[in-house]
Amino acid sequence: MPAPHDHAKSWLTRIAALPRTGKVRILNVCGGHERTITHSGMRTALPDDIELIPGPGCPVCICPEEDIYDAIQLALNEDVMLVAFGDMLRVPVNVPKREPRSLEQAKAAGAGIQPIATPAAAAAIAREHPDRQVVFFAAGFETTMAPVAAMLAEGVPDNLSVLLSGRLTWPAVAMLLDSGEAAFDALVAPGHVATVMGADEWQFVPQQHGLPCAIAGFTPASLLAAFHSILGQLHRRQPALDNCYPESVTAGGNLLAKSVLARVMGVTDAKWRGIGTIPVSGFALQPAYAAHDARRRFFTKTTAANDPAKEARKRIGEMPPGCDCAAVVLGKISPTQCALYGRACTPRDPVGPCMVSDEGACRIWWVNGMRAAATGRKPDGNAARA
């Protein structure tokens, strides 16, 4: 009954046989990639000079604090039923101690909040409750926004509106590379995002920045194939974009999904929590869908968006005090290097969003037993061999 890992093992052998080019830091931008890497103990199986860095691959982690605050206020103050993906519910915002600091706490305080697993569930709930206003707090990357767009394009009941907090992944990588502060030598591009949007979105990495890039799927073998490709590119000094997930990813992506996305949503500059505004990194509803925009429906002069109490709030848009999630998201430090990791911040009692979401690097590391404070590279390896 054991799962076959022969492919992965043969990639490991091929990687070990490659000529070494010195330390290589490879950034991933997908929580699914980080889960596979950590769960399989890949860092301990690879040669020591390969460092795998989790990057901005967690939509919950970078969802603007203001958006979550607005969602909480909406659920608390308006007669609405708010639906959101489960892992949004526990993300804390910065509020005075007496106020609910997460959707979960607002729910406990009596607000109408329901977790859902798919966008289609939001429309279904709205149809089941025609007499209620249902607000879908839709946070996510391209892979989530495509089905949200499809749901809206198919037509939704009038009582459903969307509090949109969608983001594009490539602009965050572009911002990092443009900043000159990028702490990586190569990129593993996200297989699911590339399935929807196309491999070509990632051409800028080798073409404009001269870094190797490979698109990977979600098995250990697929990721190891991508690392092998990257190391080969480095050795040959020929950075390129390699599609190591061809069974799913094409150069142009899913044309139908892209056309529905473009019909329903435009692209705009957008805030990333703890990071700031990243150009052309956010989705916004097209004017034709403005009737389903929760911000237009509820955020009048007197409600949440312009609430004077909100302006008096401390650390608007920031991570909580002491929390290094923003640096973790940008791949600048590893989760174990955050002073709160495993001490003040655990999945049961999270401080920052990276410890909440299944896509968050801190949670992924913690639930997979990575405990030791990182003193340099391969913290999981040190922990495992301690």
Place this chain on the structure above:
Amino acid sequence: MSHITLAHGNGGRLMRELIDEVFAAPLNNPLLDTGADAVALPLDTANNEIMLTTDGFTVSPLEFPGGDIGSLAVNGTVNDLAVAGATPLYLSLAVIIEEGLALETLRRIVQSIAHAALTTGVQVVCGDTKVVPRGQGSGIYITTTGVGQRPASPARGINNIRDGDTILVSGPVGDHGIAVMLAREQFGLRGDVRSDCRSVVPLAQALLPLPGLRFMRDPTRGGLATVLNEIGLATGFGAVIDESAVPVRESVRSVCEILGYDPLYLACEGQIVAVVAPESATEALRVWRSTDHGHDAAILGRVTSAHRQVIQTTGIGGQRVIEELEDDPLPRIC
């Protein structure tokens, strides 16, 4: 009457009829006297220690492929006695029923209790029935207390585990957890996974004669990972296990991959984790594999004093620390 009402718990005629017809008839045995306040248990105290255990059961849905809350309540308690080296003999049965439960459902659950008890050779010798108002219980809660006896035997238990001992599991892990989860139909997933809910008495008794047997436990809530961490906490030893040696059904593995669950943390209701001296490992494996439900028994790894963690060698040859369960992936499955 088709459903349980509060009157079924009022101590009157309706309650007596419910107990006699729905409970006492199917559970019938010489010791069960619904008119008595207490029961005298025939036990061989001259040659045995008397063992006692109790467990409460709540599960949603009440019935799932491979079992229901009734079989779970019998086997859960019987299995705790079995892994302690005892022969389970008697059970008490306390039920808290929610007003509105279909009488037909209750009959099926009690039939299932009777069948599970008969299969494993225990007698339900006393019981209690309460009814709570609608909304104050999820259909039915069951508590069973089990009495068994075990001969004065070589010292066994978690504290007898030694450095270098071998860790085995009696069969595939995670069947119960995934079967119950699929039965809830909340993820839009369907599958043919059946719960492994059954008595582990044959598996436990098969190993008992083995001189090298140190310790047995059934990996229920929290699964295999939890038992391994419990061993670590109690003994101060670590463990090394091989991921590719852990038996997991393909159907269970697929569901886990889709939902991001780790089979190591999923509940089993018909398996045993055993720790044996290294020289007894091959024999233990042979013995288990020759029992009815032990064909997929496997050696997982070993106990070590080199570290205090549970470390899994992954399928690709990496290493990963298996920590205690952080938050419940499947609340209230057993």
